[in-house]
Amino acid sequence: xxxxxxxxxxxxxxxxxxxxxxxxxxxxxxxxxxxxxxxxxxxxxxxxxxxxxxxxxxxxxxxxxxxxxxxxxxxxxxxxxxxxxxxxxxxxxxxxxxxxxxxxxxxxxxxxxxxxxxxxxx
Numbered sequence: 001x002x003x004x005x006x007x008x009x010x011x012x013x014x015x016x017x018x019x020x021x022x023x024x025x026x027x028x029x030x031x032x033x034x035x036x037x038x039x040x041x042x043x044x045x046x047x048x049x050x051x052x053x054x055x056x057x058x059x060x061x062x063x064x065x066x067x068x069x070x071x072x073x074x075x076x077x078x079x080x081x082x083x084x085x086x087x088x089x090x091x092x093x094x095x096x097x098x099x100x101x102x103x104x105x106x107x108x109x110x111x112x113x114x115x116x117x118x119x120x121x122x
Contacts, residue, residue: 002027002121005078006061006105009051009114015078016105022073025064027119047120054109057117061106071103 002023008014030048034040040050052060064070077098109115 002119005116005118006057007116007118009116011113013079014108016075017078018073018075018102020073022061022065022070022102023119024121026061026117027121029060029064030117030119043118043120046122047118049116049118051114051116054111054113054115057115058106058109060117061102071101073102074099075102075105 001019002021003017003019004023004026006016027046027048030040030050033050034042034048039052040048043049050057050060077100
């Protein structure tokens with residue numbers, strides 16, 4: 001099973017999660033790009049993390065699969081304390097646990113913010 005967790009580094013009210021073929025492709029991209037020094041680090045066996053700005057995160061997430069089928073990939077809105085970033089609620093209108101398409105999730109990324117992308121297999 002493959003899993004991706006996407007969180008705003010400075011605002012934990014922005015947290016998304018998804019699995020499937022897109023998550024597997026993200027893991028493969030991070031594993032292949034990993035170096036001992038750089039923005040991608042191995043967290044543990046089978047788990048890699050990249051901390052990137054919004055534009056770079058969008059490029060990574062949109063570049064790993066050749067077709068456009070991933071646009072409809074379901075993404076869960078995760079809220080640890082029951083709170084979601086107000087801009088997310090305003091855009092998608094859903095409470096924590098709601099599911100949105102990955103294409104919509106990419107639209108929520110802000111260029112000036114930093115995001116942690118963690119991909120793993122278990």
